[in-house]
Amino acid sequence: MTMHDLRRFDIVTLGETMLRIVPPPPLRLGQSETLALSFGGAESTVAANLAWLGHRSAWFSRVPDNPLGRQLVRTLRGYGVDCDDVVFDPQARLGLYFVELGPAPRGIQVWYDRKHSAASLMRPEEIPAGWIEQARWLHLTGITPALSDTCAQTTHAALDRARAAGLTVSFDVNYRALLWPPQAAGAALEPLCKAADITFVARRDADALFGIKGEPSDVARTLYGRWGGTVIVTSGEQGAAAYDGTAAYHVDAIPTTLVDRLGAGDAFTSGVIDQLRAGAPLETALRFAAALAAIKLSLSGDIALVTRAEIERVMRDQSALLRR
Amino acid sequence: MTMHDLRRFDIVTLGETMLRIVPPPPLRLGQSETLALSFGGAESTVAANLAWLGHRSAWFSRVPDNPLGRQLVRTLRGYGVDCDDVVFDPQARLGLYFVELGPAPRGIQVWYDRKHSAASLMRPEEIPAGWIEQARWLHLTGITPALSDTCAQTTHAALDRARAAGLTVSFDVNYRALLWPPQAAGAALEPLCKAADITFVARRDADALFGIKGEPSDVARTLYGRWGGTVIVTSGEQGAAAYDGTAAYHVDAIPTTLVDRLGAGDAFTSGVIDQLRAGAPLETALRFAAALAAIKLSLSGDIALVTRAEIERVMRDQSALLRR
Amino acid sequence: MTMHDLRRFDIVTLGETMLRIVPPPPLRLGQSETLALSFGGAESTVAANLAWLGHRSAWFSRVPDNPLGRQLVRTLRGYGVDCDDVVFDPQARLGLYFVELGPAPRGIQVWYDRKHSAASLMRPEEIPAGWIEQARWLHLTGITPALSDTCAQTTHAALDRARAAGLTVSFDVNYRALLWPPQAAGAALEPLCKAADITFVARRDADALFGIKGEPSDVARTLYGRWGGTVIVTSGEQGAAAYDGTAAYHVDAIPTTLVDRLGAGDAFTSGVIDQLRAGAPLETALRFAAALAAIKLSLSGDIALVTRAEIERVMRDQSALLRR
Amino acid sequence: MTMHDLRRFDIVTLGETMLRIVPPPPLRLGQSETLALSFGGAESTVAANLAWLGHRSAWFSRVPDNPLGRQLVRTLRGYGVDCDDVVFDPQARLGLYFVELGPAPRGIQVWYDRKHSAASLMRPEEIPAGWIEQARWLHLTGITPALSDTCAQTTHAALDRARAAGLTVSFDVNYRALLWPPQAAGAALEPLCKAADITFVARRDADALFGIKGEPSDVARTLYGRWGGTVIVTSGEQGAAAYDGTAAYHVDAIPTTLVDRLGAGDAFTSGVIDQLRAGAPLETALRFAAALAAIKLSLSGDIALVTRAEIERVMRDQSALLRR
Amino acid sequence: MTMHDLRRFDIVTLGETMLRIVPPPPLRLGQSETLALSFGGAESTVAANLAWLGHRSAWFSRVPDNPLGRQLVRTLRGYGVDCDDVVFDPQARLGLYFVELGPAPRGIQVWYDRKHSAASLMRPEEIPAGWIEQARWLHLTGITPALSDTCAQTTHAALDRARAAGLTVSFDVNYRALLWPPQAAGAALEPLCKAADITFVARRDADALFGIKGEPSDVARTLYGRWGGTVIVTSGEQGAAAYDGTAAYHVDAIPTTLVDRLGAGDAFTSGVIDQLRAGAPLETALRFAAALAAIKLSLSGDIALVTRAEIERVMRDQSALLRR
Amino acid sequence: MTMHDLRRFDIVTLGETMLRIVPPPPLRLGQSETLALSFGGAESTVAANLAWLGHRSAWFSRVPDNPLGRQLVRTLRGYGVDCDDVVFDPQARLGLYFVELGPAPRGIQVWYDRKHSAASLMRPEEIPAGWIEQARWLHLTGITPALSDTCAQTTHAALDRARAAGLTVSFDVNYRALLWPPQAAGAALEPLCKAADITFVARRDADALFGIKGEPSDVARTLYGRWGGTVIVTSGEQGAAAYDGTAAYHVDAIPTTLVDRLGAGDAFTSGVIDQLRAGAPLETALRFAAALAAIKLSLSGDIALVTRAEIERVMRDQSALLRR
Secondary structure, eight states: OOHHHHBBSSEEEEOOOOEEEEETSSOOOOTSSSSEEEEEEEHHHHHHHHHHTTEEEEOOOOOOOHHHHHHHHHHHHHHTTBBTOOEOOOOOOOOOOOOEEEETTTOOOEEEETBBSSGGGGGGGGGGGTTTTTTTTTESSGGGGTTOHHHHHHHHHHHHHHHHTOOOEEEEEOOOOOTHHHHHHHHHHHHHHHHEEEEEHHHHHHHHHOOOOOOOHHHHHHHHHOSSSSEEEOGGGGGGEOOOSSOOEEEEEOOOOSOOOOOOHHHHHHHHHHHTTTOOOHHHHHHHHHHHHHHTTSSSSSSOOOHHHHHHHHHHOOOOOOOO | OOOOHHHHBSSSEEEOOOEEEOOTTOOOOOSSSEEEEEEEEEEHHHHHHHHTTOOEEEEEEEEEEHHHHHHHHHHHHTTTOTTTTOOOSSOOOOOEEEEEETTTTOOOEEEEEETSSSGHHHHHHHHGTTTTTTTSSSEESSHHHHHOOHHHHHHHHHHHHHHHTTOOOEOOOOOOOOSSSSSHHHHHHHHHHHHOOOOEEEEEHHHHHOOOOSOHHHHHHHHHHHHHEEEEEOGGGOOOOEEEOEEEEEEEOOOOOOOOOOHHHHHHHHHHHHHHTTTOOOHHHHHHHHHHHHHHHSSSSSOOOOOHHHHHHHTTOTTTOOOO | OHHHHHHHHHHEEOOEEEEEEEEEESOOOOOOOOOEEEEHHHHHHHHHHHTTTTTOEEEEOOEESSHHHHHHHHHHHHOBBBBBEEEEEEEEEEOOEEEEOTTTOOOOOEEOOOOBBSGOOOGGGGGGGTTTBBBEEEEESSHHHHHOHHHHHHHHHHHHHHHHHOEEEEEOOOOOOSSSSSHHHHHHHHHHHHHEEEEOOOOOOOHHHOOSSSHHHHHHHHHHHHHEEEEEEEEEGGOOOEEEEOOOOEOOOOOOOOSTTTTHHHHHHHHHHHHHHHTTTTHHHOOOOOHHHHHHSSSSSSSSSHHHHHHHHHHTTOOOOOOO | HHHHHSSBSEEEOOOOOOEEEEOOOTTTTTTTEEEEEEEOOOHHHHHHHHHHHHHOOEEEEEEESSSSHHHHHHHHHTTTBBBBOEEEEEEOBBEEEEEEEEOTOEEEEEEEEEOOOOOOOGGGGOOOOTTTTTTEEEEEEESSHHOOHHHHHHHHHHHHHHHHHHHHEEEEEOOOOSOOOOHHHHHHHHHHHHHHSSSEEEHHHHHEEEEEOSSHHHHHHHHHHOSEEEEEEOGGGOEEEEEEEESSSEEEEOOOEEEEEEEHHHHHHHHHHHHHHTTTTHHHHHHHHHHHHHHHSSSSSOOOOOOOOHHHHHTTOOOOOOOO | HHHHHHSSSSSSOOOOOOEEEETTSSSSSSTTTTTEEEEEEEHHHHHHHHTTTTOOOOEEEEEEHHHHHHHHHHHHHTTTTTTTTEEEESOOOOOOOEEEETTTOEEEEEEEEOTSSSSGGGOGGGTTTTTTTTTTTEEEEHHHHHHOHHHHHHHHHHHHHHHHHEEEEEOOOOOOTTTSOOOHHHHHHHHHHOOSEEEEEHHOOOOHHEEEEEEEHHHHHHHHHHHSSSSEEEOOOGHHHHHHESSSSEEEEOOOOOOTTTTTTHHHHHHHHHHTOOOOOOOOHHHHHHHHHHHTTTTTSSSSOOHHHHHHHTTTTTTTOOOO | HHHHHHBBSSEEEOOOOOOEEEEOOOOOOOOSSSSEEEEOOOOHHHHHHHHHTTTEEEEEEEEEEEEEHHHHHHHHHHTTTTTOOOEEEEEOOOEEOOOOOOOOTTOOOEEEEEETTTTGGGGGSSSSSTTTTTTEEEEEESSSOOOHHHHHHHHHHHHHHHHHTTEHHHHHOOOTTTSOOHHHHHHHHHHHHHOOSEEEEEHHHHHHHHHOOOOOOHHHHHHHHHHEEEEEOOOOOOOOOESSSEEEEEOOOOOOOSSTTTHHHHHHHHHHHHHHHTTOHHHHHHHHHHHOOOHTTTSSSOOOOOOOOHHHHHTTTOOOOOOO
């Protein structure tokens, strides 16, 4: 029996997933009488991406016990995410957000309506004993601690349990300016960055929260000095950089067609985790992640409904061929 | 100069209007990836129906200062409702509800997500001086007092100002079981019923809130004994009855095709008000209202996009003719 | 060489076909931001129905030389209608009509915008020599003479040429109240009724135009007395009756689901012509036509996209079986 | 540890699931340029219905390793069906069928294109050791043996293994006339009926395959004489009957709105199994199943996306109430 | 009481608004069975744009008294345009146009069907006394005089009344080649250009109608020499230029995504008027107008559903940021 | 009587046409619940393109006798293609393919499900006597011989009959890698290339099948050496080249917007044939073909619904002008 089989999950994660409501592009919110419904949440998106790539992932949250909460779980479970421990709340609401996928110069706009959500009521003691301990990897983001005090407590409790049980821990800073001010976020999140084995941070968040400016490679190096571990700095069309104390890597963004920006960061994160779990070198992980993010940007929806073969094809840069 | 011109509005009303989200029938909520967006609120629906029939109506509420709040106001203003005094709230959310228009035996189902809405923050002092005083008719419903303390205060303040300024006041009990228990509702709403000139109450609400059972005509008579004024009791497919202390009237429901039940009660109310404002006898008002409600049931959306000629044609029972 | 091959067409017809614009039911015209486009015209619908059933039919008209005119011809040609002699007009517009397929009590409503159309400019001399003479049957309706003087002349010229060349002539009164008053229509159309071998008339038109009231069978008998030939009187849900001087027949309407009423009369007419051309007895023709009309009522669009096997199945009353 | 936990699955089933392609009603196949995609297969539908009601169900089949095969598995897994042992075939195609949901008199029509499908290549040895043995119930249908010799062998092998491991076995005759003639089907399926604990058979199939005519109750009694076990005879709008050697039960069909007939039989079967697994009396099982089937008929798609609470509400006949 | 309050309207305008019918891109007209309905007219678009930005605007026209005419008025009134004086015509038709929004190399194509429209029957005496006199600004275009003699008379009468009452007058040449030849248009429109305070003219129209070629700045200067006032010359992707006798200004076009070209010129005009009414310098007005036009090009529909904050954000060139 | 009239068809062709199923872009196959249906086949697309441009074209194939087969024929006949000799097969299936029109880096992907199709059962003896002999041009492709032995025989028989009857023969290599390996294809198709008067081959197919690399002009020249006739080598965005033994021509690809790549090659082929049939020089034919292909790339669907005037406008490079 291999190590793989000794634990129940390859990766576990927790956080809020919301109803995502989008008028059909290029219509504006406020201009359309038809809306497309899907679900979006950074952590469950990573869980779904990794499940689709073959990892045994699990997600913990609170969702309302109504048709929308059940549709959300049905969606994630379809991708292969284990949702057996999600708490169904008969009272609370599903957080939601409206998105307008406007082409330039309008750009994408997001209106949140997420206060008082079921997920914001998450409590540490609701995560079953063993759920974290029987996994090999825990992924957290900086969104959850901003949702409520109990969500912050849940994040820290999960982290502590993961450390105690020897899991690898990844943390995505994922700063949400509409939830809290940068100073508060920086102060709250830096301990999580330090405790994680791998930290993902957008270049502009490194500036806003931690006051670190510069090229992604320089930012990664500087943050490594503060946090240790592996620091990965993403910078949209400027690509991404990583530093792990031994070597610095940079990957360019792959040219793509912008269909839906939401979920691209989570696709990148998922790509890195997929590769590191398989023992790939950090440089390969960045290249794989960049390909996955590029494909995701050309897709509708947060989740990257992409096969490994397609990612590898884009890495080989043969995307434009028509096979028939 | 006529009496008509001396006051700014024919009818004013206030209350909450929500975003209404419906999967395309016969799909279920939780089964569809597309949703239809519209807006629904008992009071603004009455205002829109009456504006469309030619009355100068106005609506007061709080709505969020975002694309959805503006779309809501745009919709109502399009029908001719004066929304110039609506308060735009830069912080609060728009209440919303999900509706599944399921054919039998599923039936219609509604899931509310209306807590913490902008409208629930309405305050009496926000209604501008003169807004009520320059109108001829005030319409209120029993939904508003259930939303919050300030909403209850706003309802009572509006009623007091209307009484002081000599407006006709209509009140629709419109009990919402998901907002408050029947005893509390009955206690809170009976003073409003007594203060109104015309009260609308569904037969099942008369039972649940006031313990009055029986045929609609009997219920109307009994409630008249408690409240005075004109009492109109609606009973869906059983039609409606009215009693005003002098005579009892009953109108049968007109056969129709059930497309969308929401707004049918408001259409009935609008029909009665339209006719009474024009000086029609109560019996005619009920017949007109029943025709408008029957057409509304065959229409999508809360608002009755119907012309007076169409209502009169249904009253003459010539609906089935194809003219070309 | 068979008789069949001696003439170029089995049936020819001429008239106006319009762009038909319909909001998706149950939405109202004026309530929808999406419209469905199709084409409708009594004569081309008969031509398409008969072509689909295997007859070599042809249609003559004027249509604008623009994408809509070409789409119209493409649609008819797809069903097998020969449109090679249709005149393309680079200047004139395509007549159009808006339809609201409202369920009861709204009912169906039609708004025409057909004045100044290309078809109304049709002239007798535009019908090529031989086009009628090489056919075996001519079908005309009472709509065309109402469109313009030149259209009336074209109708009469076609009739005269058909009589001269020995074609069978059918005529559908098809009174359009929005085009002309009943007296004028009656006076103008009665000569055509007399000249035709087979006349179709709706019971209400027999009353409005010719002052003949009564049961369909009686009306048919009376009109036979005035016109001779074969008179077929249709009466919607009351079925249809026919009289040809020898025997009277009646057929009940077949129960159906009302999806789209437009084109049902043309389907009935097509069914009769199909059967009479095949030498079937008049009674069989009525039964076949009633089945085709019943199926058409359950279909969207004017044209009856129906196979002979399906018609025969409905005639055998086995419609409800699911075969799989 | 409870009995429940000793086995891996509550119920297992196997068979073909196809791509289901439907033009949007009331459009015909051949009339629409848009199609709705879903998936349908009797066995996986039962598995999904039961998973949605809380049973741990699993499904075995072969599906193509392409986006459609993966979407199919994603759909079933979303409902909670364990698909971990489904064989992905890189070569074979997904069977498919086109459905026209025509209102009367058209009725529903189905065109199959299922030959050479991946599922028809299913082989007995592909079902993993233990997969059946670790379950408590096996459900089979008479469709699978008709697909191919290897499918027939797989059905029999599964049955034998289930008998050996002490599972309850249910069998749904589900005769498909387009796959094989009634005599061949009757001969092939009767051994399976005899071997099953519970057999479902449509009244018309009892006649066509086994020559048994009569009222459902009589048919059930007669077939019980031949097969033993529990025999359940369904008869659409005439309801269903059951006989288990001790008592005969009959349940009326519940009035419903026909939206989509496909899957109604599977919903009925699922309802019976759900109840019998919970130890309910046969009569209760029939009533529960009839309610579930009635709701399913009012739903789009084969799978019954219905909650237990909704079924119980329909059993209490309170479907028409609007709660808000 | 401020100056603002002394007059009833900030800006009034008059002209034709048509039904706009568009197949969903990238489908062709003639290729789609679904069409999107909206309304378009240069003057009402300016009125709606300005009302949405907070100005009290009013529009005069004739529209048919049918569901489409009422939907048109409902749409404009929703944006805040006062339509109380629009004449409803029970007989006349609504002009319409079909648009194909084809990507390059197809490009946008327009087919008009606007002859005999209600708007073309507009007459000077239908504009109520005081309607112009109680406004502060009149906006006219060169489309209206091309529609009919009475429309030309109405344009001139409006201009004369505005001059007499001291309004600011803006005029947009807006040459429509399908309505009249350039010589006739030039002769008819030049007096209006001379009488206006502010004239908008496209560079290619300056050439076609007035024979003035050159860079926009040069054209503006030359036309100022002929007309005086303020001359604004637009040149699509080359930006726009203005000359008012004191200084010349030029503004570049802002990079945008072409979604719908129609209405971009009206958005530009609206932007200039918005700013000039607020007392902004001409240069600022051009920059604001260029931003509004750029956003409009990325939007569906003629009307610019845009907030002032969004325009200012684009002026600051921060369009690409995602805020969440 | 002119030469034109002496033969029944201007051009005949034969081959398979499949049902084409596409999720609405940018959705993936496997991500959408809605699909767009159309039909695609290289030969019938050429026939439709040429019919639309005014040629009398005819197509031969086998199609299933079901609603989809009839819809296919209806579609082609609408464009003007004579389908009177198509064989309707009551048993066989319609081949189909799923297409995902993914933007880069996804690119277009095609999944075929075409085995066992009706078309693959085509037999030489089914082409009626005279059908080829009464035409002036035969067009064949290298797809048909790959479908089945009888299809290969049919191709060769058609070619032989055309040669015998003096038709011009064009052949499009159109290599389909999913149907057969390049060596087999090269060996099977080269005799057809040699026998044709005009051969179309993609640059990459020239390499894969015949081992000829290089610039299109060089490839054309080399292949001319092997095959004679006129050789046209297409190379997507690199344009196309031709050599006919006298002179070499090259045409650049025209800038376009990629909406749907499928059918672009057939549009190019159609453009060449259209011009050569009209006696245009080869260079003009290439330019016309390039314009038609560029427009087609900006269109949905395989068939080029384009007018000659539009092609000529693009040749004149005036595509960007808006005329209204």
